[in-house]
Amino acid sequence: MEERQPETPFGDLDAFHGAFAELYPRLVSYARRYGATFAEDIAQEAFVILMQREERVEHPTAFLYGTVRTLSLTERRPMKNQNLSLEAVTEPGLAGGADDQVLNQEVRERMRMLSPTFREALWLFVVEGLSIREIADILGIPEATVKTRIHRAKAQLKDQLNPSGGVHVLV
């Protein structure tokens, strides 16, 4: 039996619809966290750019996140702060992702205490559930750097939990 050629980066049409239904709200939420005004347009444009490519994309999810990040930062270019913002999480109704409802005030405060560089990698790894390789693709940095940032974020979180510098209880 001849194998059917995938029509999209995610496989056949049904697989694409399933991936779109799952990723689109997350990408919209991700764009909003960067302060994008037209988050839906950015997420849709990311899908179009992905589907438009004739070359095979190895990590479509990472490509979508990276494109959304780039487009959001481009939209925000006049603004000075281009780091991942958590303002959208604190504003009700602005970030519609399911994970935002999971994040309570304490978690948001802990993440806010992190440096923006570590926060971005930590967010993608923990909340978005992306792999180290995908985060490296999104941020355009080596995987080792991603791991370093995540481990440093972990160390900072431990310091937050134990500010006196004693032995960490959560190891």
Added chain:
Amino acid sequence: MSWSDPARRFEPAEDVQLRAELRELLGLQPAPQRAAVPVTEELASLAEDLRKEALRRRRTERRRPSWGLIAAAALPLLAALAGLGTWGVQQKQRADGLAAHAQRQEAELSRIAAANAAELARERKAKEEAQQQLQLVAQALPKKSLPYLVIPVNKPLRLQGEDYQRVKEKPGQ
């Protein structure tokens, strides 16, 4: 991890463990298994519109010239250069042929000139030998008589009173 990205299915166990530790540090619940998001009519329609838009852009986008196109564009130039090269080679071969022919002609002329010179020398030598033989023969012959008229007589003419023979009469006699 239920997304349809095949590359995401294989995550090292240490990364999974690290994520779990970080979730614990942040005070998050353990990562729940994501339930498959139902594909609503609206989402499917939007996905289809985006897919068609991507296909339309792919068809209408201005393509960058590929290597094949560049090669095709350079083909006339390459053909002209190849033709020029062939013509040059032919001209060189022709010039070489002419030069060889001229050299052969020059050698032939030199050979003919040498033969002529040798023939001339041989003729001169033969002529000199003939002159020498002629001189020898001439020396062997009796000496030439004096360059005046000698009338041989059987006996010398003895005129009376004169011991010579008048051969020229005086004018008026």
